[in-house]
Amino acid sequence: MHETNQKLKMSLYAALMAGITAILAQLTIPLPLVPITGQTLAIGLCATILGRRYGTLAVMIYVAMGAIGLPVFSEAKGGFMVLIGPTGGYIVGFIIAAYVTGLILEKTSFTLLPAVVANIAGMVITLVFGAVQLKFIASLSWEQAMSGGVIPFLLVGVIKAILAAILGVTIRRRLMSAKLLPKEETRAA
Template sequence: MHATNERLKMSLYAALMAGITAILAQLTIPLPLVPITGQTLAIGLCATILGSRYGTLAVALYVAMGAIGLPVFSEAKGGFSILVGPTGGYIIGFIISAYLTGLLLEKTRFSLAPAIAANIIGMVITLIFGAVQLKFAAGLTWDQALSGGVYPFLVVGVIKAVLASILGITIRKRLLAAKLLPVHETKAA
């Protein structure tokens, strides 16, 4: 019974984080090809707070909500067409990013330095997935895809990775201290 309750509680946290991701996705700074959004910050928070399994679940729920048409993606967009369009690679990359970011933290420690490294790696993974799909979906050259879909996001991506790490580790520590997260899920900070 105890394990079932913990899985239910963690699943509810994942659903909550999916909702937070939908909210942060609405924070946008428009750019010509791909906007800067709060989504990547939210993805880092999901993985840093919940780890690989439930962080990935949170992001997959977010992507599924958008895929079925709920207006949760950037600029209140939704629908499967977004996933196969020019910016869909970033959204698909979020799932891989959340998993690997959480896994790296589980294999090291949930503390600030490993969190920053893991979140930067996650950001790079998202940018790679995004650039590949941007190139093919928009019919761009590699130089155009990198210039419009990677380079403008490197500095702000590092800033969001650091912010996700600081906030995520702080929130995680507080949830652990309040006994709201299971300690056995991952190494504690």
């Protein structure tokens, strides 16, 4: 019974983090090809706070909400067409980024330096997925896809990765000390 309650609690945390991701996605700085948003910060928070399994679940819930048409993506967009459009690769990349970020933290530790490294790895994954889809959907050269879909986001991405690491580790520690976040559930294989 205890294990079932813990899984339910963690699933609810994942749903809550999906909602937080939807809110942070609305913080947008428009750029010509792809806007800078709070989504990537939220993805890092999901993985850093909840770990690989439930952090990825949170992101999958978020992507599913957007795919069915809820206006949760940046600029209150939603629908399957966003996922197959020029910026859809970034959104799909969020799922892999959350998984890898959480995995790195589970294999090392949920402390600041590994969290920064893990979140930067997640940022790189997101940018790679985004650039690849941007290149093909927008019929761009690799140089254009990199200059419009990766390079403008590197500095901001590193800043958001560091912020996600600091906030995520702090929130995770506080949730664990309050016995609201079970250590064994987020570190399970």
